[in-house]
Amino acid sequence: MPTPSPPPSPSPRPKSQDEPFWIREAEREAAREAERAAKPQPLTRERIVRAAMAVADGEGLDAVSIRRIAGELKARPMSLYAHFDSKDDLLDLMHDAAVEETLVGEVPADWREALRLIARYNRAAVLRHPWLLATGDTGCPIGPASLKRMDESAAAVRELDADSAVRRALILAVDTFTLGHVMAELSGGIRRRATAAANTVRRDATTEYVQTQIDAGKLPHLADTGFTELLYNDDPESSFELGLDWLLAGAAAALGE
Template identity: 40%
Template sequence: MANTSKTPRERADDVWARPPAGRRPKLTREAIVETAIKLADAEGLDAVSIRRIASELGVRAMSLYTHIDAKEDILDLMYDEVAGEALIEEELPDDWREACLQIVRRERQASRDHPWMFELARRSPRVGPNGLRHAEQTFAAVARLTDDPEAMVAIATALDNYSLGFAIREQHTVERGECGLQSARSSMLERRYVRSLLESGEFPHLKPLLELGVLDQDTFEQGLTWLLDGIERDYGR
């Protein structure tokens, strides 16, 4: 029986290094991962368990251990599967800027579709083949601008930081809902203490923005444009 209490570092090898069980098994690794992702999308990462996945698939929990050693294997596979969704399937554009735009937009869409990825990322899942492909694709795009290794890493990191930071903030917005944000802003403006501070003249720039409600905008594309403009200014030829 597999030891499900193993930590990622204690596992002997990567799940991708272990061949699928049998020639034509009734239960496949792909079905396990697909079911786990559907559960996480619908109910959150806490819903993903060996027993729950087995129940959804109509099999015994022990049968999953033919394909994985522990739950951490499933989490690794889930993370890598979503990393695959961020890949650009066709050839990257020759223009570095357009290539980077396509990659970052795909990253944003993947994070929107699977918000549990942020929680899973904090657990430091193992990098799989799709994760490596995504990194390779990012550096291939950046290489169209510069071949300096340090510059390539700096640019790729800046793009990842922007995408990740915006996605986390966007997830928070989605969780609260548009009405929730409006309600929170209205509630803040209705508080006597806040109103007194705003009316004191200490916040001449913040006050009209709160009152007009212009803080709740989708600035992803504009911010990305500014970031790429700065990168092009420093490294463009």
């Protein structure tokens, strides 16, 4: 006599009915997000500029071309010209978009704190976008963010008891110090990365050679600075803050503040 088959197991309830509502809703939102990502995104000026900035951040300004950015956006190169007339226009837009990151918003009333805050924002933006040093040197037209940046600098020294020429000189001094320090930071970072990637033996040999010269008494003043730390191990942020302290303290003393 044949053995009767066991009764079929009840079908499991759909997973979505067993899970809490918020988990099901999160899954739905993830599916909607994936669907949105799969759809072609409209080509806008902002998307073009952000894509160009990302390329410049990662590979340098020379890597930015209309063809390259169009490829990043999966668009035809000619379609980008609906948003600007030339590559120079794109560089101008990139510059102003990066300068927007330097805006502090609320400028402190105390000129020392205001200039310090602006310097910190400037340093951070240039470290994120080193190509700003180049676009700033190409005579980019002053865009909306750049004008606002100038206005914030003027606001920073508005309470300073000095004539307009002194105020402008102080702004320039802080900007010059900030950009000079950033250039040194970027240069040191490039050297360290290149040395680490190529040949640490050369760096070690150089350090050892200079140390022998110090030990022989041939470099007495360099010995007092701490050669190794001076070249390789200084904390750039601490160095920046210390130099800024000196600059602002010196300006305050000279202005009788």
